[in-house]
Amino acid sequence: MKRVDHAEASSTFIAASSHAAFHDRRLWDLRGKRDREAHGLPEWETLRELASAIKAHTLTHLADYLEQFERNAQANGIVVHWARDAAEHNEIVHRLLDERGVTLLVKSKSMLTDECEMRPYLEQRGITVMETDLGERIQQLDDEPPSHIVVPAVHKLRGDVAAVFGRTIGPALGTDPENDDVPYLAESQRRHTRPAYLAAGAGLTGANFAIAETGSFVVCTNEGNADLSANLPPLHIASIGIEKLIPTLEHLGVFVRMLSRSALGSPITQITSHFRAPRPGTELHVVLVDNGRSERLGMADFWYSLKCIRCGACMNTCPVYRRSGGLSYGATYSGPIGVIIDPTFDLRKYSALPFASTLNGSCTSVCPVKINIHEQIYKWRQVIAERRQLPLVKREAMRVAGKILARPRLYRAAVEAAAAGIDHLPRSLVYNPFNAWGRQREVPAAPPQTFRQWYLKARGGPT
Structure with a gap:
């Protein structure tokens, strides 16, 4: 499997300066709104502690809670299925x-x-799948995956959306591809989607939380599309990762208070829907999915990522994600949370992602369930190096750097030689495909003396 080259993939996004600037501003605005909501609750840090402890307890007793959920869901009339992996x-x-x-x-x-990858699987077998979330539908129509956990099309400007609608649903609806008015675009999506709710033979939702005590699950949305998908067709299927379990309904209050505040900086989602049993004359099926989660639970350093409630707060604050866009990660999960989840699916393919981070710790600071994200990113770098998954150029560079840094005299000589020679070397030797630093910036001019030279001159002493 070919490695994802995050740096190369992000160059296309960075080149579109207006998109990159908007993306950065929009996500930092969400971070600012999150901070205002968090600072408005004196008990915010207590809620974080509680949420983290509830998740830790549930994950360390996961088998028991899964069985409890299944028993109670079946007693409610829900049909429960178990899926070992994506194929199942x-x-x-x-x-x-x-x-x-x-x-x-x-x-x-x-x-x-x-x-x-359910949608292409079903479409190859003659079943049309329509995304009903506005952002997801925009991405589906544009043949792109979502770029953000919460706001899937955040990398697009409204003019982009108008062009996508004009090219795809416009001929049938008569929409104007030049009209980028937001209410007009939203109304176009409603006109396009509403007939499908009535014609569909089934609706599918995910779940934000599944409650073992009641055998029910909760879906938090702002558009109402999940309720229409679940309640209009005669068959409702809910695909739920096994990590979404929490023990009791009482615990739900902690997470509902934190989810939207962390994601969008709003006190609560517009709609919080509880599904406990099928409506009369309909069917409700739940598919509990592992797909590597049990294996991750057994990883001493990385099981903490299973606490994630998919709020996207770490993405909104991450300087690398904000400036490179979600599509550059080449995975379903992008940003800091993706960096620590994706290698569990395919270490070689996603081996470059843990290096797409400054390790500034902001992601850890905003995580509502207190996942030590930046520490896990650093640990993944160690694992990748130990398993020899670094690219050859980087491995050799690190080997040479290790030898130089281990010998002070050699290190000082190398620094002085580089400082003396960098201004006189041909640009082709400095700015080339092997020097990632020089692809998008000028190498700074070397100072007239090294720190050691300055120190010895200022303080005196042996050289």
Whole structure:
């Protein structure tokens, strides 16, 4: 599997300066709103401690809570399925649809189904899948994956959306590709989507939380599309990662108070829907999905990432993500949380991602469940180096650097030689494909003397 080259992929996004600037501003605005909401709650840090402790307890007793959820869900009339991996998840969903002759599926936002690549799997088997979340639908129409956990099309300007709509749904609706008025675009999406809710044979949602005590699950949205997807078709399928479990309904209050504040800087999502049983005359199926989560739970250094509630706060604050865009990560999960999750799926493919970080710790500071994200990023770098997954150029560079740094006299000689020669070397030797620093910036001029030279001159002493 070819490695994802984050630096190379991000260069396309960076080149579109207006998009990059908007992306940075928009996400930093969400970070600012998150801070205002957090600072407005004196108990915010207590909530973070509680949320982290609840998740830690649940994950360390996960098998028990999964069985409790299954028992209670079945008692409520929900049919529960277990999927070991993405292939089993997709087969289960397809079988449910195929047995009922469903040819149109409406679905709300679900990172898990993106992770399982469910949509292309179903479409290859003759089932049309329509994303109903506005951002997800924009990305689907533009044949792109989502670039953010919460705001999937945040990298697009409204003019981009108008052009996408004009090229795809415009001919049928008569939309104006030059009209980038936001209410007009949202209304176009509604006109396009509403008939599908009525025609669909099934609807699919994810879940933000699954409650073992009640056998129910909760979906938090701002558009209402999840409720339409779940309640209008006769079949509702919910795809739920096994890490979404929490023990009791009482615990839910902690997470609901933190989710939207962390994600968007709003006190709560517009709609918090509880699904406990099928409506009369309909079916409700839950697919509990592992897909590597049990293996991650056994990783002493990396199981903490299973606490994630998919708020995206770490993405909104990350300077690398804000300036490189989510698509440059080449994975379902991008930003800091993606950097620590993606290598668990394919270490070689995503071996470059842990280096797309400054390790400033801001991601850890804003995480509502207190995942030590920046420490895990650093640990992944160690693992990648130990397993010899670094590119050859970087391995050799580190080997040479190790030898030089281990010998003070050699190090000082190398520094002085580089300082003396950098202004006189041909540009082709400094600015070339092997020097990533020089691709987008000028190498700074060397100072007239090294720190050691200055120190010895200022303080005196042996050279």
